[in-house]
Amino acid sequence: MANYDVIIIGAGPGGYVSAIRCAQLGLKTAVVEGRDTLGGTCLNVGCIPSKALLHATHLLHEAEHNFAGMGLKGKSPSVDWKQMLTYKDEVIGQNTGGIEFLFKKNKIDWIKGWASIPAAGKVQVGDDTHEAKNIVIASGSVPASIPGVEIDEKLVVSSTGALELPKIPKKMVVIGAGVIGLELGSVYARLGAEVTVVEYMDAVCPGMDKDVQRSFKRILEKQGLSFIMGAAVQGVETSKTKAKVTYQPKAGGEAETLDADVVLVATGRKPYAEGLGLDALGVKMTERGQIGTDAHWATSVKGIYAIGDVIEGPMLAHKAEDEGMAVAEVIAGKHGHVNYGVIPGVVYTTPEVATVGQTEDALKAEGRKVKTGKFMFMGNARAKAVGQAEGGFVKIIADAETDRILGAAIIGPSAGDMIHELCVAMEFGASAEDVALTCHAHPTYSEAVREAALACGDGPIHS
Ligand SMILES: Cc1cc2nc3c(=O)[nH]c(=O)nc-3n(C[C@H](O)[C@H](O)[C@H](O)COP(=O)(O)OP(=O)(O)OC[C@H]3O[C@@H](n4cnc5c(N)ncnc54)[C@H](O)[C@@H]3O)c2cc1C
Numbered sequence: 001m002a003n004y005d006v007i008i009i010g011a012g013p014g015g016y017v018s019a020i021r022c023a024q025l026g027l028k029t030a031v032v033e034g035r036d037t038l039g040g041t042c043l044n045v046g047c048i049p050s051k052a053l054l055h056a057t058h059l060l061h062e063a064e065h066n067f068a069g070m071g072l073k074g075k076s077p078s079v080d081w082k083q084m085l086t087y088k089d090e091v092i093g094q095n096t097g098g099i100e101f102l103f104k105k106n107k108i109d110w111i112k113g114w115a116s117i118p119a120a121g122k123v124q125v126g127d128d129t130h131e132a133k134n135i136v137i138a139s140g141s142v143p144a145s146i147p148g149v150e151i152d153e154k155l156v157v158s159s160t161g162a163l164e165l166p167k168i169p170k171k172m173v174v175i176g177a178g179v180i181g182l183e184l185g186s187v188y189a190r191l192g193a194e195v196t197v198v199e200y201m202d203a204v205c206p207g208m209d210k211d212v213q214r215s216f217k218r219i220l221e222k223q224g225l226s227f228i229m230g231a232a233v234q235g236v237e238t239s240k241t242k243a244k245v246t247y248q249p250k251a252g253g254e255a256e257t258l259d260a261d262v263v264l265v266a267t268g269r270k271p272y273a274e275g276l277g278l279d280a281l282g283v284k285m286t287e288r289g290q291i292g293t294d295a296h297w298a299t300s301v302k303g304i305y306a307i308g309d310v311i312e313g314p315m316l317a318h319k320a321e322d323e324g325m326a327v328a329e330v331i332a333g334k335h336g337h338v339n340y341g342v343i344p345g346v347v348y349t350t351p352e353v354a355t356v357g358q359t360e361d362a363l364k365a366e367g368r369k370v371k372t373g374k375f376m377f378m379g380n381a382r383a384k385a386v387g388q389a390e391g392g393f394v395k396i397i398a399d400a401e402t403d404r405i406l407g408a409a410i411i412g413p414s415a416g417d418m419i420h421e422l423c424v425a426m427e428f429g430a431s432a433e434d435v436a437l438t439c440h441a442h443p444t445y446s447e448a449v450r451e452a453a454l455a456c457g458d459g460p461i462h463s
Contacts, residue, residue, distance in 0.1 A: 004030050006331060007123045007132035009115045009276065012040020013317040014308025015138030016099050018324030023106035025332040030132075031108060032115040032125055037096040038103065041140050041309070042317040044092060045160045050183050051348055052091040053163070056084050057190035058350050061223075066387050079191060081168055088163070116277045120303045134303055134331045137276065137291060138324065141269040141309035148235035149175065149265055155243045156236050156263045159184060169193050169261035173245045175233050177204040179347050181266030182220065186349045189224045196226045196258055198233055198247055205347065209359045212395070212409045216353050219391045219411070223350075228258075236263050271310045286312060296336065297327040305331070319343050342426045346416035351377075351392045354419035357407030357426055360397045369400035373432060373455030375448050377412045379462035382443040388413040394452035396422070396432055403431035403456065413445050421449055432456035 006022045008015045011033035022029040037044060064076045103110055113125040117137075123130045143158035145151050153161035162184045170193060174185040177199035189195040197204075203213040204220075204227070217227060231247040234255060238244075245258045271290045278285070284292040284300040291306040293299055299306050305327050308320030322343075326336030347353040363370045373396045376389075383389040392412035398405050408422040425435050435453035440446050451460040 004028050004109075004130065004132040006030075006134045006136060006328075007032060007111075007115075007130055008136040008138055009117075009123065010040060010138035010140055010308070010310075011035070011038040011099065011110070012138060012140045012308060012320060013042045014140070014320030014324045015040065015136070016102070016324075017321040018136055018138060018307065018328050019108045020102055020106050021325045021328035022331065023108050025328060025334070027328070027332060029106075029108050030111050030130065031103070032111045032113065032123060034112075034114040037092075038099040038110065039092075039096040040138075042320075043095045043099070045163060047317050048095050049088045049092055049163045050159070050180075050187070052088040053084065053187045054183060054348050054350075056087060057187050061190045061350070069387070079168070081191075085164060114275060116275055117281055117304065118277060120281070120301050134305065136297075136324075136327055136331075137273070137299075137304065137306040137310060138308045138320070139272050139276065139310050140320075141315055142272045143265065144268045144270040145265050146175070146233060146267050149233065149263075149267075150236070151265055152238070155238045155241070155261075156265060158265055162188075162262075162264045165262060171260045172196070172262050172264060173198060173243070173258050173260040174264045174266055175245070176266035176268070177201070177217075177227065177229075178266060178268065179205065179345075181264065182225075183348055184264060184266065185225055186220070186223065194226075195224070196228060196260075198228045198231050198245065198258070200230070200232050200250070202230045205353070207359070208353075208355055209361050209395070209409060212353065212355070212411060215391055215393070215411055216347075216349075219351065220349065222391075231256075269309065269315055273310055288312075296330045297323060298330075313340065314343060314345065316343065316345065339427065342423050344416075344419045344423055346419065348416060351388055351412045352415035353409070353411045354415035355407070355409045356419055356423050357405070358397065359407055359409075360395075363397065363406060368406075370397050370406065371400045371456055372397050373452045373457075373460070375451035375455055375460050375463060377445075377448055379451065379460070380412075380443075380445060380448045382445050383413055383448070385443065386413060394418075394448045396435075396449075396452045396456055398432040398456045403433055405430055405432055405435070408452075410449070412448065418446055418449055421446060 005027035008031045116124045168191045172193045174181045174197045185195045230250040233247045243263045297305045307323035309315045322338045329336035344356040377383040377392040395409045397407040432453045440450040454460045
């Protein structure tokens with residue numbers, strides 16, 4: 001079998017990006033992928049299909065609720081669910097096909113099948129053993145459930161099942177108010193389902209600042225989602241066509257039940273390293289079942305690296321991609337680097353919610369002296385023009401003495417794109433004043449970022 005400089009296991013955002021960078025750096029590269037298409041969780045059953053459905057249902061929501069007010073009269077579109085799923089599948093196909101094209105362009109071999117590592121330097125796929133000077137494990141993650149809840153992908157579905165339901169449920173219970181639960185819950189609420197989100201914690205999206213969580217939840221409630229917070233789901237019973245969710249309020253009292261046509265289990269994901277043979281190789285794992293790595297993504301076995309969802313850190317496609325590029329540079333003898341302090345997180349609801357860096361709550365809990373600048377989108381002309389000014393804001397958290405930006409959160413139109421201005425600012429160690437002194441085009445949503453930066457100093461103009 002062929003000898004490679006690098007064999008990468010898994011063609012998700014971590015693996016495929018790493019392969020392209022390896023090839024660009026002159027390394028002979030192959031990727032082993034067991035799925036029928038490239039792109040991993042993200043392109044096949046994650047980021048991309050969810051955003052296709054979010055886009056289509058957002059347009060439906062606009063037509064139903066906001067068109068008439070803008071003078072666009074007429075019947076709202078009816079939903080052809082089968083066609084919407086076809087649209088989603090076409091979007092997946094365009095993207096996964098695009099990666100195949102990039103592999104050919106960069107002369108990367110796709111070894112089809114499931115890999116194991118019989119020894120350092122060897123990758124087994126079916127009956128073939130391939131040799132590689134370096135192996136990068138990018139085997140990703142899979143949905144995780146909670147005790148008492150068994151996913152059957154029919155009545156009780158993971159995100160994967162929720163992306164291809166045979167019909168739109170009348171009643172959906174979402175277990176977990178994290179990013180995936182809120183995005184897919186929004187999709188079905190916009191399609192007319194009665195969506196109830198049950199969450200163990202007292203706030204949505206754990207890890208965000210409390211004011212962001214509160215505003216976000218309020219906005220989603222206005223859109224028709226219901227929330228049961230502080231409730232521990234104890235089990236889901238299913239009959240032929242219905243499910244019953246039992247939960248115990250944390251505050252005490254009797255256990256309660258909710259009926260549903262479909263239950264979406266969105267309680268997180270777990271790292272996936274099945275079948276690789278890591279035990280036998282002696283690769284050290286973390287307590288949470290992730291592959292342990294050092295600061296250069298090297299595992300405890302020489303020549304074997306790991307990146308993406310299968311290692312520590314936020315389970316995000318762009319985090320996996322950055323690690324993919326960086327590990328390629330390390331293998332090529334260069335200096336790969338990922339700044340874990342500046343990895344944005346985005347919820348692609350309407351409005352979007354985007355965060356980066358540290359939160360005000362966490363910094364204050366550490367005893368740091370910080371100041372915040374907040375600007376409501378109600379003061380932003382562009383957001384008003386598109387009917388997305390209500391409830392959202394930009395918040396910048398800066399060091400009280402140096403004015404250096406430490407974190408930011410945006411709830412508003414295109415927040416997922418706007419956050420990058422603040423990511424770049426943070427990468428360059430900018431102060432809030434640096435952003436405030438930067439001319440921003442009018443009328444843009446980004447003016448709200450500048451106003452929030454001004455709010456860290458002498459004050460914003462439009463509030
Ligand atoms: C519904 C949903 C929505 C999401 N939305 C977003 C989003 O908007 N933005 C964002 O940043 N992240 C999002 N994510 C998370 C994102 O998909 C993951 O963080 C990302 O895919 C991780 O990339 P990865 O390369 O580490 O692994 P994965 O994408 O999981 O890819 C791993 C690949 O390895 C393959 N593999 C595993 N073991 C083997 C083996 N032994 N042999 C061969 N192949 C193997 C698998 O088949 C898989 O294709 C979402 C996830 C879900 C489920």
